[in-house]
Amino acid sequence: xxxxxxxxxxxxxxxxxxxxxxxxxxxxxxxxxxxxxxxxxxxxxxxxxxxxxxxxxxxxxxxxxxxxxxxxxxxxxxxxxxxxxxxxxxxxxxxxxxxxxxxxxxxxx
Amino acid sequence: xxxxxxxxxxxxxxxxxxxxxxxxxxxxxxxxxxxxxxxxxxxxxxxxxxxxxxxxxxxxxxxxxxxxxxxxxxxxxxxxxxxxxxxxxxxxxxxxxxxxxxxxxxxxxxxxxxxxxxxxxxxxxxxxxxxxxxxxxxxxxxxxxxxxxxxxxxxxxxxxxxxxxxxxxxxxxxxxxxxxxxxxxxxxxxxxxxxxxxxxxxxxxxxxxxxxxxxxxxxxxxxxxxxxxxxxxxxxxxxxxxxxxxxxxxxxxxxxxxxxxxxxxxxx
Numbered sequence: 232x233x234x235x236x237x238x239x240x241x242x243x244x245x246x247x248x249x250x251x252x253x254x255x256x257x258x259x260x261x262x263x264x265x266x267x268x269x270x271x272x273x274x275x276x277x278x279x280x281x282x283x284x285x286x287x288x289x290x291x292x293x294x295x296x297x298x299x300x301x302x303x304x305x306x307x308x309x310x311x312x313x314x315x316x317x318x319x320x321x322x323x324x325x326x327x328x329x330x331x332x333x334x335x336x337x338x339x340x
Numbered sequence: 341x342x343x344x345x346x347x348x349x350x351x352x353x354x355x356x357x358x359x360x361x362x363x364x365x366x367x368x369x370x371x372x373x374x375x376x377x378x379x380x381x382x383x384x385x386x387x388x389x390x391x392x393x394x395x396x397x398x399x400x401x402x403x404x405x406x407x408x409x410x411x412x413x414x415x416x417x418x419x420x421x422x423x424x425x426x427x428x429x430x431x432x433x434x435x436x437x438x439x440x441x442x443x444x445x446x447x448x449x450x451x452x453x454x455x456x457x458x459x460x461x462x463x464x465x466x467x468x469x470x471x472x473x474x475x476x477x478x479x480x481x482x483x484x485x486x487x488x489x490x491x492x493x494x495x496x497x498x499x500x501x502x503x504x505x506x507x508x509x510x511x512x513x514x515x516x517x518x519x520x521x522x523x524x525x526x527x528x529x530x531x532x533x534x535x536x537x538x539x540x541x542x543x544x545x546x547x548x549x550x551x552x553x554x555x556x557x558x559x560x561x562x563x564x565x566x567x568x569x570x571x572x573x574x575x576x577x578x579x580x581x582x583x584x585x586x587x588x589x590x591x592x593x594x595x596x597x598x599x600x601x602x603x604x605x606x607x608x
Contacts, residue, residue: 279558281549290547295584317562
């Protein structure tokens with residue numbers, strides 16, 4: 232019974248993952264939408280870089296690095312490490328923030 | 341009337357079931373039934389003849405044309421079609437339909453029909469279109485070589501040393517960029533295998549970013565301000581701007597790059 236209850240709590244937690252929701256907020260707070268179109272993020276309709284629609288299914292990030300949650304977090308934090316001349320700025324995103332942003336972006340399949 | 345509708349509905353349901361249940365064997369090891377093969381082969385021949393009718397055949401007897409054709413044949417055709425005494429490469433033997441020996445084609449087909457097939461390719465067979473890879477003159481050279489090859493012994497074919505004539509610089513853009521030509525070229529450089537491109541039928545896989553709205557995107561590859569001129573430069577040499585880019589250099593001619601850039605600029 233207790234196990235079932237725990238299971239229910241976990242399920243309920245999943246449906247509104249705090250990391251995902253925090254990531255959505257952070258993507259707004261860091262102004263990602265000024266340059267990228269991001270479904271589900273308010274006013275994110277930028278056309279400077281590529282749209283992030285279905286970014287979870289994209290094979291390469293920045294055209295150079297195979298897409299994985301780890302690589303995406305690294306790319307967000309230090310894009311110049313992957314594309315030296317990229318116009319995407321280093322926005323000083325912390326590791327924890329990047330992780331939550333990735334959690335949200337990985338819901339975009 | 342009711343019966344007709346019923347029959348139509350049952351046939352449609354049957355066809356849908358065959359598709360959805362995966363009943364059709366798509367494997368290359370499962371050849372068509374003889375009547376299906378005959379039908380496809382016959383349709384292909386008439387289709388080619390109809391299109392070959394409008395093509396004017398140049399003088400194919402010139403020795404330097406045949407010599408260049410020999411080199412081009414060995415570089416581009418022999419892997420799949422083999423030659424006198426030379427088998428196709430292993431991968432080509434695994435193809436269905438199997439690439440045919442062109443020593444037979446040289447005897448059985450009109451040169452204008454062979455030229456058309458070389459230039460345009462044949463859907464669903466593995467025969468590629470060479471028109472974005474070779475000039476008309478080079479394709480005629482291949483056509484000119486085939487009868488010469490068909491008249492060779494295997495020893496003669498093997499001992500002939502053929503060297504490619506350096507390309508005349510037909511790769512410099514001569515015409516104004518044309519979005520309609522670019523739209524066709526997009527298919528011929530397989531762009532749609534890695535990018536989703538509105539209006540282009542194909543895999544549309546998300547290997548790279550989708551190109552919907554790319555005409556109004558600000559940066560290309562994150563590194564280059566977007567303009568038709570820069571797009572053409574990017575397409576011809578992505579690594580010149582993003583050294584670690586996974587986007588390959590596809591060997592576009594300047595004209596093809598400008599035409600494709602003109603087409604992409606229309607995707608607002």
